[in-house]
Amino acid sequence: MKKAIVLGATGGTGEAVVSELLRRNIEVIAFGRSKNKLQNLISKYNNTNLSYALGDIFNYQSIENASVDVDIIFQCANVPYQEMEEKLPIIGNNVMKVADKLSKKIVIVDGIYVYGHQSAIGDENHPKLPHTKKGKIRLQFENLIFDSNKWKKAKPLIVRLPDYFGPSSQNSYLQPTINGVLNDKNTIFIGNLKTPREYIYLPDAAKMIVNIAEKDDAYGENWNIPGGNPISGKEIIHLARKITKYKKAIIPLNKTMIFLMGIFNPFMREITEMMYITKDGFILNNQKYKDRVGPIIKTDFEQALKETLSHNGKNKV
Known part of the structure; x- marks a missing residue:
């Protein structure tokens, strides 16, 4: 090529x-x-x-x-x-x-x-x-x-x-968490914190x-x-805090919470049906x-x- x-x-x-x-x-x-x-x-x-x-x-x-x-x-x-x-x-x-x-x-x-x-x-x-x-x-x-x-x-x-x-990521499930850490604001994690994901x-x-x-x-x-190797949200947050000294709250969003947010946000509304990925952890x-x-x-x-x-x-x- x-x-x-x-x-x-x-x-x-x-x-x-x-x-x-x-x-x-x-x-x-x-x-x-x-x-x-x-x-x-x-x-x-x-x-x-x-x-x-x-x-x-x-x-x-x-x-x-x-x-x-x-x-x-x-x-x-x-x-x-x-x-x-x-x-x-x-x-x-x-x-x-x-x-x-x-x-x-x-x-x-x-x-x-x-x-x-x-x-x-x-x-x-x-x-x-x-x-x-x-x-x-x-x-x-x-x-x-x-x-x-x-x-x-x-x-x-x-x-x-x-x-x-x-560095170039823009619209991944992990991006809201990264953005919140960088802006030193309370933020979210899409999915539960326990399931190891790829x-x-x-x-x-x-x-x-x-x-x-x-x-x-x-x-x-x-x-x-x-x-x-699959890694849980809890581990990711621990590493983010270790790297940046970030101390604000990170709130895990489950399917119900995202559904409610979707009433006002069309992007979140469409994510609702994909939440099984954050639960099952497909490898x-x-x-x-x-x-x-x-x-x-x-x-x-x-x-x-x-x-x-x-x-x-x-x-x-």
């Missing part, structure tokens, strides 16, 4: 992928619709391998125009929960139409909602039995991506991430995503991007990655949290 385009480059996952591609001296086109955000990204990295293309993920032609000369398309753009049903199929059709017309490899970054309730540590063949609206929408999205009757020349793969955090540090995820993307035999498949099996790609990349959680807080809080840590 010599040149790539990252759709949704100014988002949390998108920026992590941009950073990793630049680290490997790969030419990158950052694609997005906010000129200010794209220019800030260019200034931040100050790298001659990085350029940007202004466009809209909902405008097929703008994606095609920007993707003509690239080797791989990285689809990292996403939509808010409350807009998923309407807009996710449009994104899928647009990016796959471009990849098919231009005969491109395309890496789709997705989550774990397609699996539904956990019955075991889930490998890539774990039954996809979503019981939520968003899980069913995501399964339809996967079927669209891998529709060989519709797409003849595109070469897609899907990478699946658990909940994440990191989190992935975005720079680690980006490394594994690009490693998979560079393998020709990886396409046409689902790939888990596993996190580190991704990492064997396929280890067998076909290499060792799992795993930054120590405390170090990763420290880097996240240091970056976002600048001199606060």
